[in-house]
Amino acid sequence: MTDAVRVRGLRKIYHGRPAVDGVDLDIADGEIFALLGPNGAGKTTTVEILEGFRKRDGGEVSVLGADPQRAPRSWRYGIGLVLQNASDMADMTVAETVRHFARYYPDPRPVDEVIDLVGLTEKAGRKVRTLSGGQRRRVDVAIGVIGRPRLLFLDEPTTGFDPEARRQFWALTRTLSAQDGTTILLTTHYLDEVEALAHRVAVLSGGRIRATGTPRDLGGRDTAEATVSWIEDGEHRSTTTAKPTGVVSELADRLGDEIPGLLVTRPSLEDTYLDLIGSSR
Numbered sequence: 134m135t136d137a138v139r140v141r142g143l144r145k146i147y148h149g150r151p152a153v154d155g156v157d158l159d160i161a162d163g164e165i166f167a168l169l170g171p172n173g174a175g176k177t178t179t180v181e182i183l184e185g186f187r188k189r190d191g192g193e194v195s196v197l198g199a200d201p202q203r204a205p206r207s208w209r210y211g212i213g214l215v216l217q218n219a220s221d222m223a224d225m226t227v228a229e230t231v232r233h234f235a236r237y238y239p240d241p242r243p244v245d246e247v248i249d250l251v252g253l254t255e256k257a258g259r260k261v262r263t264l265s266g267g268q269r270r271r272v273d274v275a276i277g278v279i280g281r282p283r284l285l286f287l288d289e290p291t292t293g294f295d296p297e298a299r300r301q302f303w304a305l306t307r308t309l310s311a312q313d314g315t316t317i318l319l320t321t322h323y324l325d326e327v328e329a330l331a332h333r334v335a336v337l338s339g340g341r342i343r344a345t346g347t348p349r350d351l352g353g354r355d356t357a358e359a360t361v362s363w364i365e366d367g368e369h370r371s372t373t374t375a376k377p378t379g380v381v382s383e384l385a386d387r388l389g390d391e392i393p394g395l396l397v398t399r400p401s402l403e404d405t406y407l408d409l410i411g412s413s414r
């Protein structure tokens with residue numbers, strides 16, 4: 134598999150202080166990759182360097198096979214950006230806005246097809262400023278994908294969404310990934326978004342990658358000790374163990390096949406994330 138993004142030893146310094154301090158990243162073609170980190174971690178700086186909007190102070194960067202600082206204009210056609218409120222332009226309708234952006238690309242998707250993809254067909258004739266926040270964000274996505282990008286950057290895409298709008302947005306992101314094989318780099322503060330969408334996630338804190346993995350195995354949480362809890366003699370009991378299956382079968386021998394109140398848990402993504410960023414501070 135080829136890599137859509139390859140970064141080695143990336144550094145960016147502001148006023149003598151590193152904001153990005155030796156970051157390595159590999160994002161495979163077709164992957165949904167999340168960059169997760171607290172405020173000031175260096176996410177925006179990293180992503181804007183990958184997008185070609187900021188210059189780095191050190192390291193190597195390859196995005197779709199080119200160095201963003203030296204890439205030809207045609208390179209940009211392969212990149213899609215979903216920026217916050219890109220669609221808050223003028224007094225234009227949804228269709229007019231999407232058509233306007235289509236003109237920047239040599240081989241845009243059909244405007245109607247993109248409006249349908251983002252679920253705005255019924256609103257195509259409405260002025261963008263009359264739409265809800267979630268609907269406007271869909272217009273931002275339509276603008277981001279109109280040029281058939283191979284790599285799409287989603288910057289905190291669901292901030293301010295209600296739960297239903299978030300789920301709809303997640304479904305749209307999965308469709309883009311599954312239908313077109315679009316590689317997606319997502320920055321987010323939301324752990325449930327990472328679990329719902331990302332094939333892999335990197336935790337960035339203090340300008341450094343603290344861990345990379347699937348959301349499931351991040352920081353070794355899939356192999357971390359489990360807590361087994363149950364009810365016995367009317368009391369809640371629990372134990373921490375590396376071998377939960379053994380504990381459960383022992384309990385079943387003692388208490389019968391239906392162990393009252395049985396629960397087996399491992400550290401949540403939130404536990405692991407807070408540990409990772411906590412220990413980096």
Ligand SMILES: Nc1ncnc2c1ncn2[C@@H]1O[C@H](COP(=O)(O)OP(=O)(O)OP(=O)(O)O)[C@@H](O)[C@H]1O
Pocket residue numbers: 147148152170171172173174175176177178179
């Ligand atoms: N143009 C700039 N000039 C000086 N310092 C900057 C500049 N841009 C970012 N920084 C600093 O670099 C660090 C990383 O900022 P960055 O915006 O990349 O973080 P982030 O992870 O995107 O944070 P957030 O989640 O708050 O958006 C911060 O300490 C920030 O103050």
